[in-house]
Amino acid sequence: MKRNKDTKDHIGSTHRYIRWQKLDNTALLFPAIAGESMTNVYRISVTLKEPVQPKLLQKALDMVLPKIDGFNVRLRAGVFWYYFEENGKKAPKVTEESLFPCRYIHANRNHSYLFRVTYYQCRINLEVFHVLADGMGGVNFLRELTYQYLRLAHQELGKQCEDRLSDETSLSVEDSFLKNYKAAKPSGFEKKKAYIIREEKLPTGEFALMHGYMKVSELKEVAHRYGVSLNEYLVAAFVYSVYTEHMLRSANPHPIRVAVPVNLRPYFDSDTTRNFFIVVSAEFVASQDNMTFEDVLEAVRDSLREQIQKDHMEDLFSYSVSNQKNKFLRAFPLPLKKPAIRIVYSKSALANTSTITNIGNVVLDQRYADYIEKFTACIAMSKGQSLKGTICSYNGNLCFTFSSVFRETIVQKSFFRKLAEDGIDVSIETNRVYY
Amino acid sequence: MKTCPKCNVKILDDTDRCPLCRHALSGPDGGLRSYPDAVGSIRRARLFENMVLFLSVIAGIVALYLNYKLSHTNWWSLIVVLSLFYVNVVIRYAILGRSGYQSKVYGLLVIALLVLEGIDYLTGFEGWALTYVYPSGIMALDLAILILMITNRRNWQSYMLPQLVLVVLSLFSGVFWLAGWNRSPLLAQISVGVALFTFLGTLILGDRRARNEMNRRFHV
Numbered sequence: 001m002k003r004n005k006d007t008k009d010h011i012g013s014t015h016r017y018i019r020w021q022k023l024d025n026t027a028l029l030f031p032a033i034a035g036e037s038m039t040n041v042y043r044i045s046v047t048l049k050e051p052v053q054p055k056l057l058q059k060a061l062d063m064v065l066p067k068i069d070g071f072n073v074r075l076r077a078g079v080f081w082y083y084f085e086e087n088g089k090k091a092p093k094v095t096e097e098s099l100f101p102c103r104y105i106h107a108n109r110n111h112s113y114l115f116r117v118t119y120y121q122c123r124i125n126l127e128v129f130h131v132l133a134d135g136m137g138g139v140n141f142l143r144e145l146t147y148q149y150l151r152l153a154h155q156e157l158g159k160q161c162e163d164r165l166s167d168e169t170s171l172s173v174e175d176s177f178l179k180n181y182k183a184a185k186p187s188g189f190e191k192k193k194a195y196i197i198r199e200e201k202l203p204t205g206e207f208a209l210m211h212g213y214m215k216v217s218e219l220k221e222v223a224h225r226y227g228v229s230l231n232e233y234l235v236a237a238f239v240y241s242v243y244t245e246h247m248l249r250s251a252n253p254h255p256i257r258v259a260v261p262v263n264l265r266p267y268f269d270s271d272t273t274r275n276f277f278i279v280v281s282a283e284f285v286a287s288q289d290n291m292t293f294e295d296v297l298e299a300v301r302d303s304l305r306e307q308i309q310k311d312h313m314e315d316l317f318s319y320s321v322s323n324q325k326n327k328f329l330r331a332f333p334l335p336l337k338k339p340a341i342r343i344v345y346s347k348s349a350l351a352n353t354s355t356i357t358n359i360g361n362v363v364l365d366q367r368y369a370d371y372i373e374k375f376t377a378c379i380a381m382s383k384g385q386s387l388k389g390t391i392c393s394y395n396g397n398l399c400f401t402f403s404s405v406f407r408e409t410i411v412q413k414s415f416f417r418k419l420a421e422d423g424i425d426v427s428i429e430t431n432r433v434y435y
Numbered sequence: 436m437k438t439c440p441k442c443n444v445k446i447l448d449d450t451d452r453c454p455l456c457r458h459a460l461s462g463p464d465g466g467l468r469s470y471p472d473a474v475g476s477i478r479r480a481r482l483f484e485n486m487v488l489f490l491s492v493i494a495g496i497v498a499l500y501l502n503y504k505l506s507h508t509n510w511w512s513l514i515v516v517l518s519l520f521y522v523n524v525v526i527r528y529a530i531l532g533r534s535g536y537q538s539k540v541y542g543l544l545v546i547a548l549l550v551l552e553g554i555d556y557l558t559g560f561e562g563w564a565l566t567y568v569y570p571s572g573i574m575a576l577d578l579a580i581l582i583l584m585i586t587n588r589r590n591w592q593s594y595m596l597p598q599l600v601l602v603v604l605s606l607f608s609g610v611f612w613l614a615g616w617n618r619s620p621l622l623a624q625i626s627v628g629v630a631l632f633t634f635l636g637t638l639i640l641g642d643r644r645a646r647n648e649m650n651r652r653f654h655v
Contacts, residue, residue: 018592018644020651076593078652085651088589100473108537120471205477209470210454212444330655413442413455420443427436427445431470434454 019086021073023131025177025321026275030131031075031082031107032341037204039104039380040130044138044359044392045123046146047373052119053153058094060149061117064141065091067165070133070173070273071141074112079333082131087112094118097125100207101431102380102403105129117145122373124149130275135359135377136263137273140169143364150371160367168363170271177276180268181321182314194353195254196384197246199406208433210402210412211376214424216393222422226294228301231391234400235260235282235304235356236297238389241414242353243296247286255285259355260304264317267310278316280307281352293418349383356389369395378403387411409434437462480531487526491519513557517550540579541597548572565611566618570626573605577629584637592641592648598634605630 023031034040065072073084089111097120105114105127114129126142133141144165151158165171202208216230223233239256243249247256261277270276284299307313323329332340362375375394378401382388387404402412416426437446437460439453449466452459495516502512524546529539548569555564580598584591608623617623638645 018647022654076651077596078654079596080653080655083651083654085593096471098471098473098476100477121469123469203478203481205481206474213447409455416444416455417442425445427447428454429447429467429469430454432448432450432468432472433474435448435450435452 019069020076021084021173022175023082023084024175024274024276025317025324026134026277027131028081028324029341029345030129031077032338033345034104034129034131036104038382039102040382041102041105041127042130042135042138042377042379042390043101043125043127044135044142044375044377045125046142046375047123048146048150049122049371049373050153051122052124052149054094054096054119056152057117057119057124057145057149058091060145060152061091061094063163064144064148064165067171068141068144068273069171070137071113071115073114073132075107075114075129075131077334080330080337081334089113092116096120097123100205101125101209101378102127102207115141133273134261134263134275134277135357136265137275139359139362140273143362144169146372147365147368150368154371157367161365166365168365170273172270172272173274174270174272175274176264176268176270176272177317177321180264180270180314180317181325182318183322193254193350194257195242195247195252196350197242197353197387197406197411199386199408199410201386201405202407202433206405206433207381207431208402208404208406209378209431210404210409210434211429212400212402212416212419213374213427213429214398214400214419216396216398218424219398222419222424226297228297230398231260231358232282232297232301232304234389234391236293236300237415237418238354238356238411239282239284239300240293240296240418241411243284243286243291245410245414249290250286251288252286255283256353257284257351258282258300259352261355261357262308262313263360264313267313278313279355280304280313280316282356346383349385352385354385354388355379355382356391358391360393362392362394364394374399376401381405437464437466484527484531488523491523495519510557514554517553517557521546521550537583537597540583541576544572544576544579562616562618565608565616567622569611569617570605570608570622573601573608573626574629576601577626577633581633591637592644595634595637595641595645595648596652598630598637601630602627602634 030040072087074087076083076085092110092113092115094117097118105116107114110116114132116127118125118127124142124146126138126145128138147161147166148163151161151163219230219233223230226233228236235258239258242256258281259279260282261279264276264278265271281303282300283303284296357379359377364372374397375392376399377390377392379388379390381403386406387402390401390403392399392401416428420426438444439446439456439458439460441458442453442455444455446453446460447467448454449468450460498512498515502510525543529543532539548564551568552564555561577598580594580601584594605623605627608617608620608626611617612620612623638649
């Protein structure tokens, strides 16, 4: 963050620095396209083995937030770009969950913070506007919040551990896109229209969640049997479900294309807590009738492996950064940039049937792990994508969450039945929208 | 824990039917209710909005019908329709809407100006909306911003861009005058002066913090 040089205010009662930072390359997109119907908010939840105490959770948030620069910001609109400014207000109020997940976060509400913390029974929910951070940044913040909460709720933990951030938590807010950007590359993003799932939708504002819990060991065994990774297997099962339930196992010229965000940190030696991911696509074209799961799996595996290469991913984000650095485009005022960004986004959004994102395996300090039951995550809907999947695992258990605004559960049924058929023990939990 | 014999999955929810296939579940009773009843609250809010909209549509149609029956020269019913439109905007946007207070204040004032301009047009277009209401609206917004700056002293500098926008908007009064839509330039000149001087006052008195705010806002 840049630090202002003003040390004394001539108006106003406070004397403080106002730190600010530009948005990262991916984040530039979100404020321009986000709204009530496409919130770009994701949720990561931790379920404890005991009911949450709201006052202690609020206290924990009050203590942790000032230490994490990446979340202690508000979004401001400049004449040419949005940017982050140090927030410094009181932490947002922790409330009991009473509405649907992943609702829009207004930049001027919630004490101007771009995340919210809610609780329900034993669960703590962190909802984050994607402009702030990707899943890794969200997990970092939720982990620290949970640690602090547990230290407050359990004296024995408070004695064992100091009230400070844990060693594994990064505080870097580096723009890793800019740092790793190479010379401008042609666009590698897919633009051709994909197969779009069409079903009757839930009433406006309603949002359905369906968690499927399973053992990582069972999944690994099945994926190994098919000769693919766990991620490839789950994405293929999703694609196969769309193929069987919506395309009715018939040939179709539109590919089923699933956007798969890839965490770039391991490839570029980054530990930033801001966004640093790129989206690749798992693609399957139903070139003939009655294709098998193995055909789908092969197509998904090949397309993912072909794209998840450091050079290819570098080309993808370098193209985006080159647009951001283009002097001509930079000079356009924000009110003109916003509709242009929306148009470009709308075109590219229809290039994917759905999105399946993997938050990864959440690892906790063993001293805290005994108090924690599970982690789950979900993402909001976007244009043309009314059914999405989020994968999250913790302590040997994996949760595949479907978020959807469809009234029926056609794809979900086929997906979980396929997993069960392959010998995986699946338990389902919903947010009761389907009853 | 219950099981769906068709899907071959366990269902953790407190339910007797499978959320995937609607088949009856087998196994002992008892399950989780790990999410709140969000459906009820959202449907109640929507019902209120729709009730207001429904009543407004009826009132508007009745007004138009009576106006048509009673007089063909004076279209007073359109003023009723515009007013009902504004009531709905206030309810949906300002009362039930979830946007920030700044956006609500500016948004409502801008829409109010447009509605009043419409009423001016319907009542013979004497130009009172652009002559008096528009510059008064600019000055009202200037005052609102000053109050917000005092209320939110910690971030007073964040209102400088809206102040600058008001300077630009106040200059439109001159355009209206040149176009002949504004009958008297006096109030327009005062509104330009108020907008300009409040902005300059903030910039000069605000010193480095104000200049830094402008740097941030104008970074390319």
